[in-house]
Each structure stands twice: as structure tokens, then as C-alpha cells.
Amino acid sequence: MNTTPPLATTIVIPTYSEVRWDYLTRTLASARAQSHQPDEIVVVVDHNPAMYERIQRELPGVTVLQNAYAQGVSGNRNTGAFHAGTPLIAFLDDDIIADQHWLARQIEPFTDPTVVGTGGAIQPAWEGPAPRWMPGEFLWAVGGSYTGMPTETAPIRNVWSANMIVRKEVFEAAGGFRVGFGKLGSRNRPEDTDLCLRMSQVGGGRWMYVPSAVIQHEVPMERASFSFFVRRCYAEGRGKVQMAGLHENDALGAERNYLWALPKAMVKYLGAGLTGKGSDNFLRSGGVVAGVAAAGVGGVVETVSSKRQGRKTDEAEVAR
Known part of the structure; x- marks a missing residue:
């Protein structure tokens, strides 16, 4: 027992x-x-x-x-x-x-x-x-x-x-x-x-x-560098597309909800900067834009790459 x-x-x-x-x-x-x-x-x-x-x-x-x-x-x-x-x-x-x-x-x-x-x-x-x-x-x-x-x-x-x-x-x-x-x-x-x-x-x-x-x-x-941040967001975009390809059901619902919240975050930081709550808020607003852009590019690159790989696989199957 x-x-x-x-x-x-x-x-x-x-x-x-x-x-x-x-x-x-x-x-x-x-x-x-x-x-x-x-x-x-x-x-x-x-x-x-x-x-x-x-x-x-x-x-x-x-x-x-x-x-x-x-x-x-x-x-x-x-x-x-x-x-x-x-x-x-x-x-x-x-x-x-x-x-x-x-x-x-x-x-x-x-x-x-x-x-x-x-x-x-x-x-x-x-x-x-x-x-x-x-x-x-x-x-x-x-x-x-x-x-x-x-x-x-x-x-x-x-x-x-x-x-x-x-x-x-x-x-x-x-x-x-x-x-x-x-x-x-x-x-x-x-x-x-x-x-x-x-x-x-x-x-x-x-x-x-x-x-x-x-x-x-x-x-x-x-x-803590900006270059690492951009690379990390780009890699995350690619990785999430790769993960979604392994699951039949919608695997990226949480990511879409997260993305919808980011424009509000950008506006929040801009508003804080404009109302005198610190110039760093302008930088953070820019960080939101850069992070979204890098992840988006990564997602697009991986999607295109996956489709190309899929076509090559289909062509190889036909050649057999």
C-alpha cells in the first residue's frame, strides 16, 4: 500500500x-x-x-x-x-x-x-x-x-x-x-x-x-539590453506559432487576449508621460510597440517557413 x-x-x-x-x-x-x-x-x-x-x-x-x-x-x-x-x-x-x-x-x-x-x-x-x-x-x-x-x-x-x-x-x-x-x-x-x-x-x-x-x-x-528584448520577442513569436502547429484545438487564445490588452498599455504609458508622471513612461510605450512588432514579425516568419516546409513535404510525397 x-x-x-x-x-x-x-x-x-x-x-x-x-x-x-x-x-x-x-x-x-x-x-x-x-x-x-x-x-x-x-x-x-x-x-x-x-x-x-x-x-x-x-x-x-x-x-x-x-x-x-x-x-x-x-x-x-x-x-x-x-x-x-x-x-x-x-x-x-x-x-x-x-x-x-x-x-x-x-x-x-x-x-x-x-x-x-x-x-x-x-x-x-x-x-x-x-x-x-x-x-x-x-x-x-x-x-x-x-x-x-x-x-x-x-x-x-x-x-x-x-x-x-x-x-x-x-x-x-x-x-x-x-x-x-x-x-x-x-x-x-x-x-x-x-x-x-x-x-x-x-x-x-x-x-x-x-x-x-x-x-x-x-x-x-x-x-537587460534592448537588443536582447527584441530578439526574445521575435523568438517568442516564432515559438508560439510552432507550438500552435502541434495542437489541433486553438492553442493561442490566451495570446490573442494578451495582444488586445497591449494598446491600452501603450496609451496608459503615454498618458502617464504626458501628465508629468515621468519621461520613462514614453520609453515604456515605445517598448510595447517594439515588443509587439518583433513578436509579430517572428510569427509571420514562422508561418511562412512552416507553409514552405509543408509544400516541400507534399512535393516529396508526390515524387514518391
Whole structure:
């Protein structure tokens, strides 16, 4: 008979480079300091034997695994998740600091059996000053929760894998993260959104957003640049089109609702600037325009590319 408590949780932390060693140790310290103690902490190393051996030597008290799949964070997370023996699996990135009560608060919705997963608030921890031009509506571009998200615990379509807890049985039934579909090199595919959609389809479960479950996500200086912001928005546009192509049902409804809210955000910043509430608001208004334009171009490029690829596939089938 399984006597594991229903809210017992394994924390899975993917990592890949010794450059992030200091980040990783801070993440582990915050995971160990939780008011609701995890049953196990698992660190999964992405095809880096030297780092795997160093963690074994220098970080006792954690389970260390090597990615059992092709290189990429999706396989890294799956390796840790399929190892876990608890009903709940929490995913944290290796560059975060979790609030002491993060885990306790974020597992609360699982007392409802219809909840398949939860996510919490992600606060950007800027290495330097926050960019003056960054609109709050685009904080997702640096891995943060953005303006417009719920301020109290509420249902949501998807959460982010930097701060995500899943019900293990549903995660496994959905097949876990889609290996080969995620963030690797210049690619930026939303593997976490894809997982949320597939898990919701397994038995019709729902996701909950818990804003009181807070983590801080490191944002290095190079990710605070305007050029990074534009590239990130462009990649997001391409990635969302790629994701939509994997789902029969409408997968971009939340994105359309988000886009409809952005003109109001632009007007809000312009109004604030014009009424003497700070010239930075003009810059933020421009940031909204730039972010929308870059994501739109990315979406168009990916749509055209997909159609061309589809034509080539059809021609190859005819040639056979």
C-alpha cells in the first residue's frame, strides 16, 4: 500500500554549465530552507560529466542525475521527473531564489483533485538597474510574471517551468515535456506552455496561478539590453506559432487576449508621460510597440517557413 503523503513533493532542478555554479548553490540553499520540506531534491545535469562529478563531490544531500535524453532542458526535466517517487513534482530553474514559503503556498491548490498543476509569481532579480524602457506587460521576456496576471490565486491556462509544480500521474500520462521542443541555442520554443495544454487535455484538469508563491529569477546584465528584448520577442513569436502547429484545438487564445490588452498599455504609458508622471513612461510605450512588432514579425516568419516546409513535404510525397 502506498503511504506517501498526497502533498509530498520532489524538487527537480535542471542545470548544464559550471558558469552557473554560484546560481545553482543559491537555488539549492533556498530549496533546502523551505517551511514545507521537500521529500527529495534532484539536480539533473545536461550532458556535462565534469559538472555532474563536481556536484556529487561538493553538494551532498541532493540526488544527482545525468540527462537521459538528447541535450536540452526538456529532457533534463523529464529525467528528474520520471525518477521522482512523490505525487507532486516541483520544477525550479538553476538561477532562482525561492521564498521560504514558496513550496507550502504553491502546493495548497492540490487539495482539489481537478488541479493538475500550479505556478507561482516570478520576480526579476536584475543584476544591474532595471531598464527604464521595460514595460511591465513584457516582463515575461526576462522570465518574470507580467502586469495583467492574476493578483490572487486563480485558474490560468499555463504557467512557466521556472516555477511549476505538477501532479506526477498526469505529467506521466501526458508524456512529460516534449523532448526536442524547448530552449536550446537560438531556439525559444514554449515547452512549458505546450506541457500545460497537454496535461489539461488529460482528463480535463486545470492549472492554478498562486501569486503568493514567489521566486526571484536572476536577470544578468546582457538580458537587460534592448537588443536582447527584441530578439526574445521575435523568438517568442516564432515559438508560439510552432507550438500552435502541434495542437489541433486553438492553442493561442490566451495570446490573442494578451495582444488586445497591449494598446491600452501603450496609451496608459503615454498618458502617464504626458501628465508629468515621468519621461520613462514614453520609453515604456515605445517598448510595447517594439515588443509587439518583433513578436509579430517572428510569427509571420514562422508561418511562412512552416507553409514552405509543408509544400516541400507534399512535393516529396508526390515524387514518391
